Amino acid sequence: MDETLSLGRIGGVRVGLHWSVLVIVALVTVALARGRFPDAHPGHPAIVYWALALLAAVVFLCSLLAHELAHAVVARRNGVQVDGITLWMLGGAARLHSEAPTPAAELRIAGVGPLTSLVAGGVLAGVAAGLDALHTSGLVVEAFAWLAAINVLLAVFNALPAAPLDGGRLLRAFLWHRTGDRLRATRGASAAGRALGWFMVVTGFAAVLFGRDLSGLWPALIGWFLIGAATAEARQAEMRSALGGVPVSRVMTADPVTVPATATLADFLAEGPFGQYRHSAFPVLAADGSVAGVLTLRRVDATPPEARASTRADEVMRPLTDVVTAEPGEPVLDLLPRLETSPVRRALVLDQGRLVGILTVADITRALAWPTVSAPARH
Structure with a gap:
């Protein structure tokens, strides 16, 4: 709630x-x-x-x-x-x-x-x-x-x-x-x-x-x-x-698609929905490669169409301070409560400040839906 x-x-x-x-x-x-x-x-x-x-x-x-x-x-x-x-x-x-x-x-x-x-x-x-x-x-x-x-x-x-x-x-x-x-x-x-x-x-x-x-x-x-x-x-x-005991690195999506901080929203939209930008949220990278925040389609859509050609990704993104972050070795269970209350329902996975993956509630649901091994595999 x-x-x-x-x-x-x-x-x-x-x-x-x-x-x-x-x-x-x-x-x-x-x-x-x-x-x-x-x-x-x-x-x-x-x-x-x-x-x-x-x-x-x-x-x-x-x-x-x-x-x-x-x-x-x-x-x-x-x-x-x-x-x-x-x-x-x-x-x-x-x-x-x-x-x-x-x-x-x-x-x-x-x-x-x-x-x-x-x-x-x-x-x-x-x-x-x-x-x-x-x-x-x-x-x-x-x-x-x-x-x-x-x-x-x-x-x-x-x-x-x-x-x-x-x-x-x-x-x-x-x-x-x-x-x-x-x-x-x-x-x-x-x-x-x-x-x-x-x-x-x-x-x-x-x-x-x-x-x-x-x-x-x-x-x-x-x-x-x-x-x-x-x-x-x-x-x-x-x-x-x-x-129980499963680390974030086993569930996350590694090497996610990112958006340059200086990219305009018009350029961003031109790449989707059939290009590389086919998701609904993307990490935004600064010029030095560090993570600056997350750009969501909801925020892009809220920007007036006439302003998208002059509006940069870092101007409408959610800053990193408002985004859930995790480390690759952190247990998924410890991250889940923060993930469920996050406005973007996503967590950026950082290894010593470097972006290595992204984890969503859908990733966890997909992992839970995978059938468990009930018998040895037959060759």
């Missing part, structure tokens, strides 16, 4: 928002302002309901961020690098650079999320009780009570033993500890995630069709997300197993 808006860094961890966050903010705000708040405490002006509802929605997002930051902090303490956190419509996601090294580390990283939400729920419940004892406005107490309840619900839901929920990670840690096989444990947790997802989809649509309750669409949507995420997690585990 790529971020739409960056919020900067918190504790050294990059934090961003996906555009779908606006959906959850709108849903929570409308549900509280037009439902729960006026039903529980009628008689207040509409602007009060809407303002308090919007504030509650923002605090709810902050609690989701605290949940994911807890994962990130514990992951870093257990030697797992964190690439960032993205909040989106169905919650948040902490992007870990690699997997936990041991079942115990997996247990700590996964368990701290629900624990954080549970503690937040307890603190908010205490605040609500304190405000009620001080005879504060019942509407304000209602807002804190709702925030407490939603955090406890978030903790309980995330503790369900099904991937990709935190409970699924706990289940995987348990299975990994019992079997000693990380891949087998991931398969088990992913199967549980798909089972829970289908249960939520079926029951959600049943509520809509037979109970005429449109709110059933919400669990159906979450269930559909769980199915897709659990399946993707299983595939990623299979990929990690297949690529």
Whole structure:
């Protein structure tokens, strides 16, 4: 899930928002302002309901961020690098650079999320009780009570033993500890995630069709997300197993076609699509042979046609600082998380600063699709 808006860094961890966050903010705000708040405490002006509802929605997002930051902090303490956190419509996601090294580390990283939400729920419940004892406005107490309840619900839901929920990670840690096989444990947790997802989809649509309750669409949507995420997690585990120990040099495309930094876009386009420029992204070389960046067809296409004859490749390329780089001996698995979040979905392979290859997600997919040797070759 790529971020739409960056919020900067918190504790050294990059934090961003996906555009779908606006959906959850709108849903929570409308549900509280037009439902729960006026039903529980009628008689207040509409602007009060809407303002308090919007504030509650923002605090709810902050609690989701605290949940994911807890994962990130514990992951870093257990030697797992964190690439960032993205909040989106169905919650948040902490992007870990690699997997936990041991079942115990997996247990700590996964368990701290629900624990954080549970503690937040307890603190908010205490605040609500304190405000009620001080005879504060019942509407304000209602807002804190709702925030407490939603955090406890978030903790309980995330503790369900099904991937990709935190409970699924706990289940995987348990299975990994019992079997000693990380891949087998991931398969088990992913199967549980798909089972829970289908249960939520079926029951959600049943509520809509037979109970005429449109709110059933919400669990159906979450269930559909769980199915897709659990399946993707299983595939990623299979990929990690297949690529374990494989260096970048075995998967990359060696000696890629390059573009001179001084070449105009018109000259570049004249060579394709049937000439040497038949790909969609190309390393750009400076006059001294060093790599300056990457030129993509998307950036070429975004340049007005009348300006292409006078625009050079180095003027519209992505600079090297914005491009993922790797060394030939680096494990593919260590590179993959950076590759998947790269805007160009490519990595330049450099050997002591000299370009020796390029690696794309398609290269890795092609390597995974190659049949394995199941029997000795016959002569």
